[in-house]
Amino acid sequence: YIPPGSSTPTLYVHTGDPRKDPNDPTRGDVDFNPADRRWMQSTGPVTFAPGDSTEIIVGIIVGQGGNRLQSITQLFTLSDYAQRVYEADFNVAVPPAPPVVDVAVVPGEVVLSWGDTSEVDHGTYPFQGYTVWQCDRATGDCEELATYDIIDTVLTQAVVDTILDPYSSIFIPDVIRALDNKGLKYQYRAVQDAFTGFDIWDATTYEFKVTAFSFADRDSLGGLIPYGDRFKESATTVTVTPQDYMPGVTPVGSPFETLEVTHTSGLSNVVISPLILNPVELNGHTYRVTFDTASHDTIVEVEREDGDSTIIDLVDTVLVDTAFTLTDLTANRVLVPRNRNLTGEDRGEEPYRAFDGIQVTVSAGAGLTGIREVAGAGGAVIDPSDNVMYSLNSTGDWYVDSDQPANFFRINWQGLMGITDWEFRFTETGSQAYNWATDELYPENAPFEVWNVGIGTFDDESDDVRLQFAFLDDDESGGWSYGDRIYVIEQPYVEPLPTVAVYTFPDDFQIGRIKFQDNSGATTSPAVGTVVRFQTAKPPTPADTFTFVAAQPTQARNEGELDGIRVVPNPFYLFGPYDGGVGAKTIRFHGLPAKCTVDIYNLAGEFIEQITKDDPLTSVAEWDALTSNGLPVASGIYLYVVDAPGFGQKVGKFAVFTETEVLRQY
Numbered sequence: 001y002i003p004p005g006s007s008t009p010t011l012y013v014h015t016g017d018p019r020k021d022p023n024d025p026t027r028g029d030v031d032f033n034p035a036d037r038r039w040m041q042s043t044g045p046v047t048f049a050p051g052d053s054t055e056i057i058v059g060i061i062v063g064q065g066g067n068r069l070q071s072i073t074q075l076f077t078l079s080d081y082a083q084r085v086y087e088a089d090f091n092v093a094v095p096p097a098p099p100v101v102d103v104a105v106v107p108g109e110v111v112l113s114w115g116d117t118s119e120v121d122h123g124t125y126p127f128q129g130y131t132v133w134q135c136d137r138a139t140g141d142c143e144e145l146a147t148y149d150i151i152d153t154v155l156t157q158a159v160v161d162t163i164l165d166p167y168s169s170i171f172i173p174d175v176i177r178a179l180d181n182k183g184l185k186y187q188y189r190a191v192q193d194a195f196t197g198f199d200i201w202d203a204t205t206y207e208f209k210v211t212a213f214s215f216a217d218r219d220s221l222g223g224l225i226p227y228g229d230r231f232k233e234s235a236t237t238v239t240v241t242p243q244d245y246m247p248g249v250t251p252v253g254s255p256f257e258t259l260e261v262t263h264t265s266g267l268s269n270v271v272i273s274p275l276i277l278n279p280v281e282l283n284g285h286t287y288r289v290t291f292d293t294a295s296h297d298t299i300v301e302v303e304r305e306d307g308d309s310t311i312i313d314l315v316d317t318v319l320v321d322t323a324f325t326l327t328d329l330t331a332n333r334v335l336v337p338r339n340r341n342l343t344g345e346d347r348g349e350e351p352y353r354a355f356d357g358i359q360v361t362v363s364a365g366a367g368l369t370g371i372r373e374v375a376g377a378g379g380a381v382i383d384p385s386d387n388v389m390y391s392l393n394s395t396g397d398w399y400v401d402s403d404q405p406a407n408f409f410r411i412n413w414q415g416l417m418g419i420t421d422w423e424f425r426f427t428e429t430g431s432q433a434y435n436w437a438t439d440e441l442y443p444e445n446a447p448f449e450v451w452n453v454g455i456g457t458f459d460d461e462s463d464d465v466r467l468q469f470a471f472l473d474d475d476e477s478g479g480w481s482y483g484d485r486i487y488v489i490e491q492p493y494v495e496p497l498p499t500v501a502v503y504t505f506p507d508d509f510q511i512g513r514i515k516f517q518d519n520s521g522a523t524t525s526p527a528v529g530t531v532v533r534f535q536t537a538k539p540p541t542p543a544d545t546f547t548f549v550a551a552q553p554t555q556a557r558n559e560g561e562l563d564g565i566r567v568v569p570n571p572f573y574l575f576g577p578y579d580g581g582v583g584a585k586t587i588r589f590h591g592l593p594a595k596c597t598v599d600i601y602n603l604a605g606e607f608i609e610q611i612t613k614d615d616p617l618t619s620v621a622e623w624d625a626l627t628s629n630g631l632p633v634a635s636g637i638y639l640y641v642v643d644a645p646g647f648g649q650k651v652g653k654f655a656v657f658t659e660t661e662v663l664r665q666y
Contacts, residue, residue: 001013003015003029013031013039014028014029014030014031015028015029016028016029016030017030018030018068018069018072019069019072019073019076041058043056057086059082059086061075061078061079061082062075062078063075063076063077063078065171066170066171070170070171074226074227077224077226077227078226080223080224081223081224081225081226081229084219084221084223092124093123093124093125093219093225093229093232094123094124094232095123095212095213095214095232095233095234096118096119096121096122096123096127096212096213096214096232096233096234097117097118097120097121097122097123097212097234098117098118098212098234098235098236099114099115099117099118099130099210099211099212099234099236100114100115100117100236101113101114101210101236101238102114102278102281102354103208103238103240104255104277104278104279104280104281104357105240105241105242105243105278105280105617105618106242106245106254106255106278106279106280107202107242107243107244107245108191108199108200108201108202108242109189109190109191109200109242109255110189110190110200110206110208110240110242111187111188111189111190111255111256111277111278112132112187112188112189112190112208112210112238113186113187113188113277113278113354113359114130114186114187114210114236114354115186115353115354116186116353118130118212118234119184119212122212122214123214123232123234124214124216124232125214125215125216125230125232126214126215126216127150127212127214128149128150128155128159128179128213128214128215129147129148129149129150129177129179129184129212129213130147130148130149130184130185130210130211130212130213131144131146131147131148131177131210131211131213131233132144132145132146132147132188132208132209132210133145133208133209133210133211134190134193134194134195134206134207134208134209135207135208135209135237136195136207137205137207137239142209143194143195145188145190145194146185146188147177147178147179147180148182148183148184148185148347148351149177149179149180149181149182149183149184150183150184151181151182151183151348151349152181155179155181155215156179156181157178157179157181158175158176158177158178158179159175159176159177159179159213159215159231160173160174160175160176161173161174161176161227161228161230161231162174162227163227163228171227176215176231177213177231182347182348183347183348183349183351184347184351185346185347185351186346186351186352186353186354186359187277187346187354187359188210189255189256190206190208193206200242201242202242202243202244202568202590203241203242203243203566203568203588203590203620204241204242204577204578205239205240205241205578206239206240206241206242207237207238207239208237208238208239208240209235209236209237209238210235210236210238211233211234211235211236212233212234212235213231213232213233213234214231214232214233215230215231215232216230217230241618241620243590243591243618243619243620244564244590244591244619245279245280245553245619246592246593246594246616246619247561247562247564247565247591247592247593247619247644247647248555248556248557248558248561248593248647249280249553249554249555250553250554250555250556251276251279251280251282251553252276252279252282252551252552252553252554253276253279254276254279255276255277255278255279256275256276256277257275257276258273258274258275258276259274259276259358259548259549259550259551260548260549261273261274261546261547261548262546262547262548263544263545263546264545264546264547265543265544265545266540266541266543266544266545267455267456267457267538267541267543267544268291268364268538268539268540268541268544269365269369269456269535269537269538270291270342270362270363270364270365270537270538270539270540270544270546271344271362271363271365272289272360272361272362272546272548273344273360273361273362273363274287274358274359274360274548274550275358275359275360275361276357276358277354277357277358277359278357279357279553280357280553281356281357281358282356282357282358282550282551282552282553283330283356283357283550283552284330284549284550284551284552285328285329285330285331285356285549285550286328286329286330286547286548286549287326287327287328287329287335287360287547287548287549287550288326288327288329288545288546288547289324289325289326289327289360289362289545289546289547290324290325290327290542290544290545290546291322291323291324291325291540291541291542291544292322292323292325292338292542293320293321293322293323293541293542294320294321294323294338295320295321297316299314299316321340322340322342322364322539322540322541323338323339323340324336324338324339324342324362324540325337325338325339326339326360328356329547335355335356336352336353336355336360339352339362341362342362342363342364342540343363343364344361344362344363344365345361346359346361356550357550358550362540364537364539364540365537366537367408367409367411367412367417367536367537368389368408368411368412368417368534368535368536368537369535369536369537370387370389370533370534370535371387371388371389371400371408371532371533371534371535372385372386372387372388372532372533372535373385373386373388373393373394373530373531373532373533374423374531374532374533375529375530375531376393376394376395376527376529376530377395377527377528377529377530378527378528378529379529379531380529382394385533388400388532389406389408390405390406390408392519393526393530395520395527396519396520397518397519397520397522397523397526398482398516398517398518398519398520398523398526399516399517399519400514400515400516400517400532401515401517402513402514402515403485403513403515410513411511411512411513411514411534412510412511413509413511413512413513414506414509414510414512416506416507416509416510417510417511417536418510418536419455419456419536419537419538419539420452420454420455420510420536421452421453421454421455421456421458421533421534421535421536422450422451422452422453422467422488422511422533422534423450423451423453423531423532423533423534424448424449424450424451424531424532424534425448425449425450425451425530425531426447426448426525426526426527426528426529426530426531427447427448427449427528428528429445430445430446430447430448430449431445431446431448431449431450431469431493432445432446432495432496432497433445433446433468433469433470433471433480434468434469434470434471434489434497434501435470435471435472435473436470436471436472436485436487437472437473439470439500439501440499440500440501441497441499441500442473442478442479442480443478443479444478444479446469446471446479446480447480447525447528448525448526449466449493450466450467450468450469450486450488450493451464451465451466451467452464452465452466452467452490453533455538456538458533465492466492466493467488467489467490467491467492467493468488468489468491468492468493468497468501468503469486469487469488469489470486470487470489470501471484471485471486471487472484472485472487480525481524481525482515482516482517482518482524482525483515483516483517483518484515485512485513485514485515486512486513486514486515486516487509487511487512487513487514488509488510488511488512488514489501489503489508489509490503490507490508490509490510491503491508511534557646557647558647558648559647559648559649559650561593561647562591562593562642562644562647562648562649562650563650564591565589565590565591565592565642565650565652566589566590566591567587567588567589567640567652567654568587568588568590569587570654570655571654571655571656571657572585572587572625572654572655572656572657572658573657574657574658574659578622584624585624585625585632585658586622586623586624586625587622587623587624587625587654587656588620588621588622588623589611589620589621589622589623589640589642590619590620590621591619592613592619592620592621592642592644593619593644593646593647594613594614594615594616595613595614595616595644595645596613596642596643596644596645596647597610597611597612597613597642597643598610598611598613598621598623598640598641598642599640599641599643600623600638600639600640601638601639601640601641602636602637602638602639603636603637603638603639607628608627608628608633608638609623609626609627609628610628611623625656625658632658633656633658634656634658635656635657635658636655636656637653637654637655638653638654638655638656639651639652639653640652640653640654
């Protein structure tokens with residue numbers, strides 16, 4: 001098109017941009033005359049030889065905003081996006097691969113677990129997280145149960161897109177998914193129906209959905225992605241009927257119980273917790289958890305003051321991390337290679353994954369793991385030892401606290417606690433002690449000794465070192481008494497002590513702010529012979545090895561195993577919760593073995609119908625309340641006989657109440 005008064009052809013009749021300010025000289029030629037517009041488009045030139053063909057792709061783009069300028073702005077965005085889609089050969093954005101979901105069929109609850117398939121194949125946009133839903137099978141409505149998202153610095157609170165508000169005709173933020181930025185998770189346990197608020201019921205079918213979602217507002221070329229196309233989500237829907245285990249099948253535990261672990265080597269007190277997710281999937285294998293350390297170079301920012309300015313230097317340093325590896329010894333395969341999550345929390349940068357019906361968490365802990373009374377009056381051993389961390393001792397006379405009630409982090413008051421263990425031993429002669437306020441000796445001994453007993457070597461006295469200590473006479477009694485704050489000095493105790501304490505601060509102060517508190521009012525201190533042990537977390541090392549066995553469910557076949565068979569609902573009154581629709585009655589038998597027959601009779605002993613079950617995946621079978629001739633059964637009491645090969649026979653009864661049936665056709 002050649003505009004009037006110009007000899008330069010243009011691609012458009014009006015080449016201006018109405019979004020720009022009217023006073024902007026670059027705004028260009030803008031059409032201000034609203035009227036009917038018609039146009040002719042052309043393409044080419046295209047050279048054809050005989051028999052040639054070509055493909056012409058035409059795009060019609062519509063932008064809808066709150067007003068004419070917003071519509072044009074949206075039109076520009078959509079036009080740019082359409083061009084990029086065309087140039088990408090119509091390879092449009094796709095969502096992550098649907099999660100692969102495993103469902104535990106257990107009594108009274110639903111346990112879902114999934115892997116990282118959606119993260120490996122995250123589609124076009126960066127992966128963001130998972131959402132778990134419960135859905136109503138009749139209406140299709142879904143209730144969000146939980147969302148687990150990656151930890152990042154961009155999407156920290158919500159995934160937000162933009163929509164056009166039909167009432168105000170303006171674009172407004174649209175919160176698609178709320179986030180908590182705490183990390184991913186790979187399992188969910190439902191014990192309550194989100195729609196009814198009742199407990200999950202056995203023999204009732206529920207529908208759950210796990211979705212994987214991704215988000216981006218700009219594509220890989222930096223172009224703006226149009227509103228409404230920035231969020232991509234895939235879903236895996238599962239139906240599950242919680243139910244009793246098959247007759248004869250007895251799992252070793254229930255969901256979220258912990259398998260027993262053996263610490264085969266090493267001194268760490270790290271806690272290994274193999275949580276059962278699906279009891280019937282346990283395979284009898286032996287598993288091993290080991291640890292290793294790895295160092296790697298990195299660069300950290302270090303602040304320093306230069307006059308009135310703060311300068312940030314980049315400093316090369318070496319970081320050492322500890323990770324655990326989980327191996328299936330029976331199958332000789334590594335299940336979890338080098339997971340650095342030692343927090344015990346199943347969300348974070350490296351969440352724990354499920355496998356073989358279990359999920360292993362590892363908690364290394366830090367600081368104090370226990371303050372325990374290991375011996376009482378006269379040195380009598382207390383086994384098991386008694387926890388006295390803000391908890392009464394074995395006689396109920398006293399307990400141990402810090403200077404802030406139940407805040408035991410304050411005992412590590414200089415951050416130097418490390419992994420050492422200590423014991424307070426109450427004796428006849430006690431110890432000399434310093435006044436924390438003056439560093440001078442008190443005139444009277446305190447009734448206890450303080451010992452550094454090494455690192456996890458409680459049975460080895462060769463490394464025990466008696467230490468000096470100081471305390472604050474908070475009650476101004478002139479000597480030690482309940483409630484006074486004790487500070488341990490990491491200097492050997494040799495009587496007589498110097499009249500003034502000699503120490504290096506803060507290096508010689510690993511623990512402090514310790515208070516023995518009176519409860520009974522009957523004693524002035526713990527009894528002579530009492531030993532109180534302060535134990536600290538011991539980080540795992542390559543010397544530590546743990547093993548556990550995931551025992552298979554036991555199998556038994558006898559007639560008593562059929563006693564758990566039930567009919568639901570019983571009585572059946574007009575309609576039931578499992579009915580497929582109006583007039584489509586459904587009665588369920590649950591607790592059945594994998595293979596059996598259920599014969600149904602009326603009270604006269606007349607045969608009504610037989611149900612044949614041959615399914616090892618469920619203990620439930622259904623009856624449509626019809627006779628073997630396809631006729632509705634009458635109201636009454638019915639008998640059922642279960643014949644199960646290898647088990648025996650079970651006889652029971654149930655009641656049916658139906659509306660009056662009028663047969664119009666004979």
